[in-house]
Amino acid sequence: MIPRMRFDFWTGVLLLALAVIAVLLVWPLSSIMTASFIDNRTGAATLGNYARVLGQPFFQDALINSMIVGVGGMLGAMALGIPLAVLTTRYVIRGRDMLATLAVLALVSPPFIGAYAWIMMLGRNGFVRLPLEELGVPVPPIYGLFGILLVFSLKFYPFVFLLASSSLRTINPSVEEAAEGLGAGAWRRFFKVTLPLVFPAVSAGALLTFVLSIADFGTPAIVGGRVRVLATTAYNLFTSEMTGNPGLASATSMVLIVVSLIVVALQRWSVGRRNVAGAMVRKPVPKYLGPFASAAAHIVCYGIVLVSSLPSLVVIYTSFRKTRGPVFQAGFGFESYERILREVPHVISNSAVYSLVSVALIVILGTLIGYILARRESPMAGALDGALLVPYIVPGVVLGLAFVVTFNVKPLELTGSATIIVLMLFIRRLPYAVRSSASILKQIKGSIEEAAISLGAAPGRAFLKITLPLMIPGVVAGALMSFITAINELSSSLILYVGRTMTMPVRIYLSVLDGEFGTAAALSTILLGATGLAVYAVFWVSGRNESAFV
Amino acid sequence: MSRVDLQHINKSYPGVKALDDVDLTVNSGEFFTLLGPSGCGKTTLLRAVAGFNTHDSGRILVDGKRIDNVPAHRRNIGMVYQDYAIFPHMTVADNVGFGLAMRRRPRQEIAERVARVLDLVQLGGHAQRMPHELSGGQQQRVALARAMVINPQILLMDEPLSNLDAKLRVELRDDIRDLQRSLGITTIYVTHDQEEALVISDRICIMQSGRVHQIGGPQEVYARPATLFVASFVGAMNVMPDLPVGQGGEIKLGDGGCTVQALAGRGTVTLAIRPEDVVLRARPDKAVVLGGAVDKVTFAGREAFYRLTCDGDRRVLAHVYRPDQGQLESAGVRVDLAFPLARLHFFDPADGRRIEASP
Numbered sequence: 001m002i003p004r005m006r007f008d009f010w011t012g013v014l015l016l017a018l019a020v021i022a023v024l025l026v027w028p029l030s031s032i033m034t035a036s037f038i039d040n041r042t043g044a045a046t047l048g049n050y051a052r053v054l055g056q057p058f059f060q061d062a063l064i065n066s067m068i069v070g071v072g073g074m075l076g077a078m079a080l081g082i083p084l085a086v087l088t089t090r091y092v093i094r095g096r097d098m099l100a101t102l103a104v105l106a107l108v109s110p111p112f113i114g115a116y117a118w119i120m121m122l123g124r125n126g127f128v129r130l131p132l133e134e135l136g137v138p139v140p141p142i143y144g145l146f147g148i149l150l151v152f153s154l155k156f157y158p159f160v161f162l163l164a165s166s167s168l169r170t171i172n173p174s175v176e177e178a179a180e181g182l183g184a185g186a187w188r189r190f191f192k193v194t195l196p197l198v199f200p201a202v203s204a205g206a207l208l209t210f211v212l213s214i215a216d217f218g219t220p221a222i223v224g225g226r227v228r229v230l231a232t233t234a235y236n237l238f239t240s241e242m243t244g245n246p247g248l249a250s251a252t253s254m255v256l257i258v259v260s261l262i263v264v265a266l267q268r269w270s271v272g273r274r275n276v277a278g279a280m281v282r283k284p285v286p287k288y289l290g291p292f293a294s295a296a297a298h299i300v301c302y303g304i305v306l307v308s309s310l311p312s313l314v315v316i317y318t319s320f321r322k323t324r325g326p327v328f329q330a331g332f333g334f335e336s337y338e339r340i341l342r343e344v345p346h347v348i349s350n351s352a353v354y355s356l357v358s359v360a361l362i363v364i365l366g367t368l369i370g371y372i373l374a375r376r377e378s379p380m381a382g383a384l385d386g387a388l389l390v391p392y393i394v395p396g397v398v399l400g401l402a403f404v405v406t407f408n409v410k411p412l413e414l415t416g417s418a419t420i421i422v423l424m425l426f427i428r429r430l431p432y433a434v435r436s437s438a439s440i441l442k443q444i445k446g447s448i449e450e451a452a453i454s455l456g457a458a459p460g461r462a463f464l465k466i467t468l469p470l471m472i473p474g475v476v477a478g479a480l481m482s483f484i485t486a487i488n489e490l491s492s493s494l495i496l497y498v499g500r501t502m503t504m505p506v507r508i509y510l511s512v513l514d515g516e517f518g519t520a521a522a523l524s525t526i527l528l529g530a531t532g533l534a535v536y537a538v539f540w541v542s543g544r545n546e547s548a549f550v
Numbered sequence: 551m552s553r554v555d556l557q558h559i560n561k562s563y564p565g566v567k568a569l570d571d572v573d574l575t576v577n578s579g580e581f582f583t584l585l586g587p588s589g590c591g592k593t594t595l596l597r598a599v600a601g602f603n604t605h606d607s608g609r610i611l612v613d614g615k616r617i618d619n620v621p622a623h624r625r626n627i628g629m630v631y632q633d634y635a636i637f638p639h640m641t642v643a644d645n646v647g648f649g650l651a652m653r654r655r656p657r658q659e660i661a662e663r664v665a666r667v668l669d670l671v672q673l674g675g676h677a678q679r680m681p682h683e684l685s686g687g688q689q690q691r692v693a694l695a696r697a698m699v700i701n702p703q704i705l706l707m708d709e710p711l712s713n714l715d716a717k718l719r720v721e722l723r724d725d726i727r728d729l730q731r732s733l734g735i736t737t738i739y740v741t742h743d744q745e746e747a748l749v750i751s752d753r754i755c756i757m758q759s760g761r762v763h764q765i766g767g768p769q770e771v772y773a774r775p776a777t778l779f780v781a782s783f784v785g786a787m788n789v790m791p792d793l794p795v796g797q798g799g800e801i802k803l804g805d806g807g808c809t810v811q812a813l814a815g816r817g818t819v820t821l822a823i824r825p826e827d828v829v830l831r832a833r834p835d836k837a838v839v840l841g842g843a844v845d846k847v848t849f850a851g852r853e854a855f856y857r858l859t860c861d862g863d864r865r866v867l868a869h870v871y872r873p874d875q876g877q878l879e880s881a882g883v884r885v886d887l888a889f890p891l892a893r894l895h896f897f898d899p900a901d902g903r904r905i906e907a908s909p
Contacts, residue, residue, distance in 0.1 A: 450622075450631075451629060452637070454601075454622055454625070454629040455628075455648050455649030455652055456626075458623050470639055
């Protein structure tokens, strides 16, 4: 739409972006797809891997368990997120901002930290389980489906909460009043009018939690006990020395991708059919509740948020407990921190360096691609847009496996290097930055840049003087979000790391498996601290906009 | 002050002809309006002049010099947008001074010219405000000042009043007209609001589907619409399509009729008359008179609107000015209505063109 002179530069960006996607997404994923059709022993083409994955009880269990944790995690997140959203948007809840901040913190802290904190609370010797059992309260075993679902529900409900809240806040109260005037009681009104209006937002949040639940590796690996899901099965098939089978691992990964793909497609289809954008005339005003109802509402809201914040508190508390080796002693001390600084200082610097480098790459390319998607419509830009959906769908374990399969031979032999981890973080999080920069650009009217041009600014200058300054808050928020997810990335790093390139999440995971809860807690606390700072910074640049995190 | 020549401009999008051989001249200092429904090509044409759209063929000349290949930022054309397009991160003064800063004028000169133009648009005390502190009408005044301060050869306005409420619209409309006249800037103005076009323009160009239907002064296009489209788009019009015409030019309408020699030899004609030209309860000379029944009367103070049925099921609207008290017909009453011959418009049913007839 804007003159030919920028044609070359933006076409160059487009070609670069397509090349990046070809090398870092298309190639690895087609490698793993090819591998899924190859027999491990004979090397011949076969459908046998799929026959086994879909036919053998061992794999069927994994598939069924994945569906259970997906659906269960989704329902759990909705059961917590929707009431919280309704109560905090419709009624006066004191400390609403603080609740939202805590929910965001729960959301961005890595799920495996939640998993092992719950083990410390409800595990066989958990400090919450023991007193409860003495009181005669039955507590289901934390290892297994209960533990996974507990962690997922408490971890992912903020997605539903944040999406539903922002949607509820844009419903014109006149609509609900009109329904009341037409004779609909409170419950009918909620189910017939309010809920359908927030459906797109709620379903988007719910299906997002489904996809994240089935893709998550750390939680079932730590708290799953004997319950295997597709993600852990693929990982084990690939890494175990004795029974390693890349073909089967690849076939399992493909099944995981297909399930995610179906769910994402379903979500897009269901939202696409409803267009509920309304003309906003009045903003809903939270109402005051009577004293008893208000107390009940506060208990529900604070209960949900505080329980979901427990893992972080437990981790921080544990990190300061006195230890001797792996054994906790009475009292407090800094032994855990001393140990990580003595034994594994490089994991902290690795995590920082890899995250910062990948975020720098993400910001540069993500902003430019975002501009192309928002301002320059073309078939190639459309293809780019579609390709950038892929990382949303492909779980970290799968992309990690695909990278190993692809980049362990020439011409690009990268396994064991820091580069491969940086590239993985980069491609996994690039779409988030692209989406945030495209959405900011869509809010900046194109006419603004045109006005600058007609006033005599050359197109490049108009972009630099007008559009870029307006984009910066959004770009910075996007960069911080990428940093948060990059520094907390576990599953793919676990597959790609070697001793030298170990990151904090990987070290935490290995420490938990070894029963080294003290060092795991200390590292987790550092990770939580970095994450918390980034969250604070996002609030600072985006003016307290919680939905920036979704 | 500059003259603009658009010569045989064509532009196609896949499956759509956006501009179909548009050929027109905007005179120096003229207030020229492109009027038409959405999708008629008026904005495409405006953006071609601004340099934001390319056209497939044709030439754009300003004062006789081709500007087709001059990039938008070197054209020295001011543009005002429907959505204001104010730079939200700059003060009012910085917004207005932007074009001068791009032209590297000395700071002192910028400050003086900005202050002068802000006074002109009645925003004298607002120089250091941020845009979000201003109302929509004030923001559009800033945009106007910003476009005018660079002394553009041409001022382009793309529906600048559409986002404002009715009262502000009228106020700013008059101010724009006064400013344009006092500064004498050649102005091309785009709107879909025919009343706005009539009030504000020196000349109006009515477009539809990328084609120019008529170019003329407001009174001319209202009184003598060149096509049936112009007749129905500008003002209200009763249209009676495809009436059979006799050998000598006779037309029969209900129980009345008339003979128009200019129509002799045509098979059919489309006849049109404005509601305010329909005469009720009188039988003037040289008029088609027919009987009708009142369906509905709406009283609006200064005028009254009648909806009538005549000639079987033909709907006719009639406007009566300063309706006298107690003289309004009520629904169901039969009444004579007359179409004065001098007020009738005739159009060719095949191509919609006006047929000149002086009965």
